Amino acid sequence: MTRDTVVIVVAIVVAASLSSCASEPPSFDHAATNEPLSTAVGPIPGPRHDAPAVTNPFADDRTATVEGRQLFIRFNCSGCHGGRAGGGMGPSLRDVDWVYGHSDAQLFSSISEGRAHGMPSWQPRLTPDQIWKLVTYIKALRTRNEPQAPPTE
Numbered sequence: 416m417t418r419d420t421v422v423i424v425v426a427i428v429v430a431a432s433l434s435s436c437a438s439e440p441p442s443f444d445h446a447a448t449n450e451p452l453s454t455a456v457g458p459i460p461g462p463r464h465d466a467p468a469v470t471n472p473f474a475d476d477r478t479a480t481v482e483g484r485q486l487f488i489r490f491n492c493s494g495c496h497g498g499r500a501g502g503g504m505g506p507s508l509r510d511v512d513w514v515y516g517h518s519d520a521q522l523f524s525s526i527s528e529g530r531a532h533g534m535p536s537w538q539p540r541l542t543p544d545q546i547w548k549l550v551t552y553i554k555a556l557r558t559r560n561e562p563q564a565p566p567t568e
Contacts, residue, residue: 480548486548499564
């Protein structure tokens with residue numbers, strides 16, 4: 416390359432650089448567009464709408480409650496929710512106030528679909544009957560029908 420060619424190439428590169436500096440920066444103004452500023456990720460907490468009219472086929476079934484307890488242990492739910500569902504890394508299932516609702520249908524949804532911030536979806540690993548049995552066990556917590564309740568102090 417000759418010296419004149421190098422000078423011309425450098426001049427073109429400098430001119431291109433300067434012309435891009437003089438242009439307007441891209442606008443990221445979301446108000447100017449109809450696009451939403453944020454997108455929901457996962458279910459929204461709380462009962463914003465009525466849960467679907469789905470009934471638990473194992474409600475108040477003592478055998479299903481015991482089987483739900485066995486599933487709770489076998490699938491290591493206690494790893495997050497504690498051995499007696501009193502909480503750990505995951506929330507206590509013995510509480511009366513729950514972020515995603517406490518109806519049978521809402522519990523089924525939480526277990527099958529999962530929730531943001533740690534609750535995985537169990538739908539690929541559990542059958543609907545197994546999920547309903549887990550719901551039956553969870554609903555039996557804090558009641559006299561709870562299998563293997565923690566000792567009272």
